[in-house]
Amino acid sequence: MRCGDFKTSYSADMTIFESNSARVMLGLFLCLLFSLPLYTPGYLLDIVNRIGIAVIGAIGLNILTGFTGQISLGNAAFMAIGAFSSGYFGTKFGMPFYLCIPLAGLTTAFFGMFVGIPSLRIKGLYLAMATLAAHFIVEFLIVKWESVTGGVAGLSIPAPKLGSFAFDTDVRLFFLIFVITVMAVLFAKNLFRTKVGKAFVAIRDQAISAEVMGVNILKYKLLSFGISSFYVGVAGALMAYQAKIISPETFPVTVAIDYLGMIIIGGLGSILGSIYGAVFITLLPELLRLSTSALAGSFPLLVAKLAAMKELIFGLIVVIFILFEPAGMASRWHSIKSYWKLYPFSH
Amino acid sequence: MVQLSCSDIQLNFGGVRALSGVSFEVMRGEIFAIIGPNGAGKSSMLNCISGLYHPQQGKVIYEDQDVTRLPPFERTKLGMARSFQNIALFKGMSVIDNLMIGRHLHQHSGLISGGLYYGPAQAEETKHREYCEEIIEFLEIQSIRKSIVGTLAYGFQKRVELARALALEPKLLLLDEPMAGMNLEETEDMVRFILDTNEARGITIIMIEHDMGVVMDISNSVCVLDFGKKIAGGTPEQVQQDPNVIKAYLGDEDLEGL
Numbered sequence: 001m002r003c004g005d006f007k008t009s010y011s012a013d014m015t016i017f018e019s020n021s022a023r024v025m026l027g028l029f030l031c032l033l034f035s036l037p038l039y040t041p042g043y044l045l046d047i048v049n050r051i052g053i054a055v056i057g058a059i060g061l062n063i064l065t066g067f068t069g070q071i072s073l074g075n076a077a078f079m080a081i082g083a084f085s086s087g088y089f090g091t092k093f094g095m096p097f098y099l100c101i102p103l104a105g106l107t108t109a110f111f112g113m114f115v116g117i118p119s120l121r122i123k124g125l126y127l128a129m130a131t132l133a134a135h136f137i138v139e140f141l142i143v144k145w146e147s148v149t150g151g152v153a154g155l156s157i158p159a160p161k162l163g164s165f166a167f168d169t170d171v172r173l174f175f176l177i178f179v180i181t182v183m184a185v186l187f188a189k190n191l192f193r194t195k196v197g198k199a200f201v202a203i204r205d206q207a208i209s210a211e212v213m214g215v216n217i218l219k220y221k222l223l224s225f226g227i228s229s230f231y232v233g234v235a236g237a238l239m240a241y242q243a244k245i246i247s248p249e250t251f252p253v254t255v256a257i258d259y260l261g262m263i264i265i266g267g268l269g270s271i272l273g274s275i276y277g278a279v280f281i282t283l284l285p286e287l288l289r290l291s292t293s294a295l296a297g298s299f300p301l302l303v304a305k306l307a308a309m310k311e312l313i314f315g316l317i318v319v320i321f322i323l324f325e326p327a328g329m330a331s332r333w334h335s336i337k338s339y340w341k342l343y344p345f346s347h
Numbered sequence: 348m349v350q351l352s353c354s355d356i357q358l359n360f361g362g363v364r365a366l367s368g369v370s371f372e373v374m375r376g377e378i379f380a381i382i383g384p385n386g387a388g389k390s391s392m393l394n395c396i397s398g399l400y401h402p403q404q405g406k407v408i409y410e411d412q413d414v415t416r417l418p419p420f421e422r423t424k425l426g427m428a429r430s431f432q433n434i435a436l437f438k439g440m441s442v443i444d445n446l447m448i449g450r451h452l453h454q455h456s457g458l459i460s461g462g463l464y465y466g467p468a469q470a471e472e473t474k475h476r477e478y479c480e481e482i483i484e485f486l487e488i489q490s491i492r493k494s495i496v497g498t499l500a501y502g503f504q505k506r507v508e509l510a511r512a513l514a515l516e517p518k519l520l521l522l523d524e525p526m527a528g529m530n531l532e533e534t535e536d537m538v539r540f541i542l543d544t545n546e547a548r549g550i551t552i553i554m555i556e557h558d559m560g561v562v563m564d565i566s567n568s569v570c571v572l573d574f575g576k577k578i579a580g581g582t583p584e585q586v587q588q589d590p591n592v593i594k595a596y597l598g599d600e601d602l603e604g605l
Contacts, residue, residue, distance in 0.1 A: 214424060
């Protein structure tokens, strides 16, 4: 039983996990996660895969919006750029997926930094408008630039191949997606305990004093746009592999809203929160579908109203979270954890 | 030896003249106080030194280098640090992370090495954490090192702001009303920390302060501003005797006779 924190070195105090038991718990969780395909039917595994992709995208958006304080509605556009550039590199140049995915990330990062240039001058709602404009410009480009994107018809993405091994089933894709997801989570977690990540948070909290402390605001804002877009681009590339066919309609502006919902519900400025939010928002329509189909016998009209219900409940949940837990699920989890931490000897 | 010299500083906001023809010199290792009634231009003067404002006329020379046009973070690289009148800490971060931002310029790990957190990045992080802990001990804020700054009491926040400025390892420290809004005990603590900073760490201090008792007790020289003009300067004793200063603070003797 633990009775307190007794650290003897600074490096021990700066680890991600507070104790060995936390490390063991995470190890167990990872074992459980990677054994999921053994006992999960295909349809559920497809949802799990979508969760993995959403986690990467949500962390990406959280880096920019939650940690650096730059509101972005361009997430769907960044995802689209990741998906289409990965598809382009794969189909036109025949590049393998392990080159396509990072290249898609870099392309998106480059575009994200370009969109981020006005962020030095404009803030808050105005930046949201600028990124929204970027979304529509990208949508337009994807429709019109047929030689690269396939236009309205879209692109058909071949399954990623490693030698003769093709990631063509949900189970195989699961491993591809979750290896990248775990790496993405770890990188982000480390980022925010070192110099660059802390500079991001400083810019969010007090831009003027961050500058006086020696943080180059423009450089770090652009870097934040770059890293964030890289994550979102990778998520987009994975989404393309999962969807197999991508078209401009795959990335409507509601995708960007969904991602904002994820990080608000999960917790702005929290990696763990991004994960919770991604799981929650991805599962929400599935849960609604399950509950309505259970009620279909007695209320047949309800099933027909499903699509509208999803938006309604999504909005309601976001409002409830903003009212009662503005710091998101991560903070609720944190307070539950600290309540039980020293149980039953809390004094 | 002169560390900082401001000559003929003139600062306008549109038609409003905030500072006109202010000149003074600050010696290395001294405590230099800027005083004056409200709206005299003290904070504007400090902002000109730290680079948040750029004066229309005049020069700021720091360690034989003209820094008048340099942006704030470039001056920070040269060894200037400051605190703000209305606390400007990073409220969502812990105390230790606020101090670690102070180490920003001294750290070299980049995006990739930081994100991977392998050997050198971790060693660097630990090294700078040790430096911050030294300052935490120096300012006696060990008990709150992990607290989120936004949740701390005012007096602690002021102290954390001093700590964050010290984490920069500055050679010149600008303090904007470090004792504002503090009770007697907190003021005494803060004075002790400022004196220790100056003596033990050899840091030159320029401070704006309204508490005349403190100013007269600890500063080596004083500059008095009124309506954007320098009306007196010298040692605390000289300034106290100066008829212009008495007039600015207490009003005109002749008028009082009426």
